[in-house]
Amino acid sequence: MASKELFTLDPGTRALLHDLGISAARVLRRAQLPAGLFAHGAVTMTPEEYYRFWEALDAEAADRDLAVRIGRALSAEAFNPPIFAALCSADLRTAAERIATFKPLIGPVNLDITSDRTGLTVTVHWPQGPPPPALLVTAELAFWVALARIGTRREVNPTRVAMRRAPKPSAETTSYFGTQIREGQADAVTFSAEDASLPFLTEDESMWDFFAPELRRRLSEVEAFTTTADRVRAALHERLPAGESSINTMAAQLMLSPRTLQRQLQAEGTSYQAVLSDTREKLARRYLADRSLPTPQVAYLLAYDDTNSFYRAFRRWTGLTPEAARNGTDLTTT
Template sequence: MQDFARASALYGFDSLAEEYGLPHKALLKEVGLPENTLDHLQGLVSYRRFLALLELSAKQAGDPLFGLKLGLRQGITVLGPIVYLLNNASTVGEALSELRQYFHLHMGAAHVEVSAYGDKIQLAYRVLDPKQPGINHGAELALGVGRKMLKTLMGHNWTPHPMLLEHAPQAPLQAYRDVLGIVPRFNSDTTALLLDPEELELPLSEADPALHQLIRAHLDTLQRLSDLELPGYVSNLMRDLLPQGRVKVDQVAECMAMSRRTLQRRLGESGTSFQKVLDDTRQNMALRYLRDSQLQVTQLSDLLGYADLSAFSRAFTRWFGMPPSRWTPDNIG
């Protein structure tokens, strides 16, 4: 699922957008993301649409440093359970090594590297498809997050080293200095934060070896289960799309910025199919609405995207062994 990032990568987007007077839900909708994306931060979003959102927001805000400011605002919290692993590593070097190992659980569209860079160590950010529009905003956001992460790990007295960016400045250099306190090195051969080698040996004061081992085991489990999250993400999309009419595989694939064939293949690898996810989603929605609302059967049929009432009635009978006209809350526990 290389095009995906956790929706947590948009943590704080709503508040920053509103500071610029921008309606965050309208921005999400314009780039093809569900308006309730920020209500499900553990879900997945298309990285291409994530970049499009940053680019659109920067343009409408009139601030080319929108992405950088969002990354600095987010800091380490966007990494979810990976945060606890890093905080309980024994040294900065161990924390960065584990960030490299588990970063794909946060974002499948990019990875981080920890390697030598001259006499320094680089914490580099690599996007798998660097030709995407908005990539510069994404890079600045990532390094903003990385800078706050290093300050969290090494303490507030840590003095930042240069920030390297492969692109040209998106704003006057003074604007970067005002935000960062330093001016990044632009047009570099890497996108990275630099550290002194000895900084990797710095111990982390909050390290708890037992808790560290427990969290690592949890992340290893998540790593094995990550492919199983795709059906849940598709189902969430269907819930948003069904009230607008019939949901088709091409429509969902477009929302996820992947081809129809790739979506079907990925669902097959997860042990299901598009039709099964659609059927299960409709069944769960039908049960919830019948229990918790006063909708008429005809209204429910429309809400679930059926072409006509008879098609809904046949599906309902298959699910629950009776037509919707005979259903009562006591029929199903």
């Protein structure tokens, strides 16, 4: 799970690049990112890494109207869960409010939603530091147009589109938005009050009721994961059942070198081995509380090479064997 300072690169990005006729491998290579980046589902990135990806995408495509192509290529199937859930909303205004709430699941971007009789304005606030690539900003604004059109099945055009670093005018981009992108004090898109209230034909409140609890749970987790140690724990929860526990594997998952990962953990007063051991102990207690799981299976889920290694580790943590702990100890104690 990503922290508040991380972007999530959705695995659907790979399909989107394919639809755009752009080589994902070439983009990753140009961005100096791991070739197998899309192999393990969603990947978290620092803003610098995420921006580098978008800059590489822009350079690889060499198309000044790429953001428009991205907007036109978007579909309900390509959206990640928070966005798909927003399509269940009654209208664009409601969808914008929901997306603003759950935007941290996608990245450290804050959305200000202003809605009144004059219209609906979505303003995007990026993380502090280097400015985001122009392609990323334009694609973000194009996304809102795509969302409005997919939801209403109508050719909705915003009344105003502004960027702090507006690109040179393009007939294709102006045609897509229905208005020219202008210089502004913030990156924002405005829709008329009438268009913001158009009913979404994709509305499905029962589906929203299904999505919302899980989204809220994930949001609380995101807000809790603020340190490198927390990021490592989250990665271990995902990778240990696959038999992977090495620092090299976890560093690759977090888009860091093993040396950088260890240095960041040391700055937090811990080490990779300490986080690994603590995570395994907590998971061991949880697994052993489920008496349907035999001890060898617990050892497997914790990525131990053999059951004896797990026995030695558990005795080191608790002074007990797993069986003794199951028979006489509160395994929820940490």
